[in-house]
Amino acid sequence: MYIYTMTKSTLQRQKIIADLIESGNISSQNQLKGLLKKNSLLITQATLSRDLSELGAIKKRQKDGLLVYVLPKDQDNNAHRKIAINALNDFVLEVDSVLNQVVVKTTTAAAQVVAEAIDNLFLDNVIASLAGDNVVLIISSSEEKAKIISKNIENVLG
Numbered sequence: 001m002y003i004y005t006m007t008k009s010t011l012q013r014q015k016i017i018a019d020l021i022e023s024g025n026i027s028s029q030n031q032l033k034g035l036l037k038k039n040s041l042l043i044t045q046a047t048l049s050r051d052l053s054e055l056g057a058i059k060k061r062q063k064d065g066l067l068v069y070v071l072p073k074d075q076d077n078n079a080h081r082k083i084a085i086n087a088l089n090d091f092v093l094e095v096d097s098v099l100n101q102v103v104v105k106t107t108t109a110a111a112q113v114v115a116e117a118i119d120n121l122f123l124d125n126v127i128a129s130l131a132g133d134n135v136v137l138i139i140s141s142s143e144e145k146a147k148i149i150s151k152n153i154e155n156v157l158g
Contacts (some may be wrong), residue, residue, distance in 0.1 A: 127141060
């Protein structure tokens, strides 16, 4: 049985795609593929289609009649939230709270992706997050709040 897990580059690519969709009037996959190429991301049409599907992107008609890609905005279907949850599930090894801090241990070279994912979850009580190579340090204002953050991350991990 094969279990599909996203690579760091898949998550980063999907984040760029989500950002492009949210920042502009993307009306076709070809247009999006061209914008990705300008960002030095060369991908196949099949990969782009799969990414759009995983992000939940749909086409919606604007007031001027143009069909453009949009991403779901509700809490359960938010594309950035999906990417963040996938990143945490794929790369987080351990979560510990220590005093007013939370230490998140990740696979090698995944801390930057995990830190951004945590930022995109907009967890309450996070003052700052810092990423090394395989550790993310989250700072809160109290030991109690650090425990809440740790519990929230563990809940995302399931």
